[in-house]
Amino acid sequence: MKNILLPIDFSKGAEISLLFGLQLAQKEKAKAIVLHIVSPYGGLTEGVFQIYDYAVYLDEKRKALQDYISKFRTKNNIQKVVVETICESGIAAEEIINYSIKNDSCLIVLGSRGTGNISKILLGSTSQSVMSMSKTPLMIIPQGFKFESFNKKVCFATDFHLKFNKKSLQLFDQFDFLNKATIEFVHVHSAKQEVFREKHAELVALLFGKLKIIIKYILSDQFEESIDAYMQASESGLLVMLPHQRNFLYYLFFSGHTLAVVKKLHYPVLILYEG
Incomplete structure (x- = not known):
């Protein structure tokens, strides 16, 4: 089954691309894979290094992602599509590209004006070399664009x-x-x-x-x-x-x-x- 990779960082731009990607997957009868990458330093108090169970923290993030996507689909009436949620730890740009290759994604859909890690890394000048090594087609969705205009x-x-x-x-x-x-x-x-x-x-x-x-x-x-x-x-x-x-x-x-x-x-x- 063809699949579309939808990386999200919970920014406004990511919500727009997520909605577009889910609607596209539903229309194209493709599987939607929602991917969220958590920083390896997530869960630490700012400026303070403390001992904590990162595995538990990551598991909490996975459950939160599942809950978010479930509510998002209900709110936007997107139920006729197979959706898988993935939450992993690492550097966003590298993990997104590696995941798209490992799971043979047909297409990556990404927002263009997010303020979180994804837009900064994937669309920023520091990541141009990483972008150029991608083998998976990338669709960039501008802020405010609606699927009906596609x-x-x-x-x-x-x-x-x-x-x-x-x-x-x-x-x-x-x-x-x-x-x-x-x-x-x-x-x-x-x-x-x-x-x-x-x-x-x-x-x-x-x-x-x-x-x-x-x-x-x-x-x-x-x-x-x-x-x-x-x-x-x-x-x-x-x-x-x-x-x-x-x-x-x-x-x-x-x-x-x-x-x-x-x-x-x-x-x-x-x-x-x-x-």
Whole structure:
């Protein structure tokens, strides 16, 4: 059974992504795994080291997580989905990525404006190297975004260097939000840049021949502004990106400036990974 990993840190941003993730799992008939990572130093009085039973503390956190999710599902009327809750100790970013690999998660859903550990570590500049090593597609949900706005129009911002890893490519077969959507491949290019339209069309047809595809070109030197304007004009419900290591798009996306822009977006961003 395909599964979606939903890390939470109990921040406001995490609640929004949790609600979205549970609704997505329910619609896609996927298992939702809610993961909360507890600091190894949790339970200690601030500024004071004391002897205590950490195993008992962690068990209390597990029970609290189960109770929280049960009430959250009832409050939001999300009952027709299989949910597993996991509470472990460790460093949030590393544990989330390791867990997604160990349990073969298809997708990680994360909020973009949380104030707890997850957003600081996964979306902060200090964790960019950890993020770049992830093999599991990551969907970032902006604050205030509602599942009802998640429509069947997808914008894939691309330079047509489409070398997906297995998990990223499988996503298009596994999930209806992609394989039943209209996917618009949007290429932003400068006047000096040569455009190979026929090759692009052949590549997209080879990879996604069974999907409803549209290819569009935007002549501009402003990548971020052009994509953002296109997203708003086309009313697309999802932006897809495939950052490349040691490539313009990779540094553009994972730079602190662009991460700050992503956190302010009004639509979800799906980050795929290379093979």
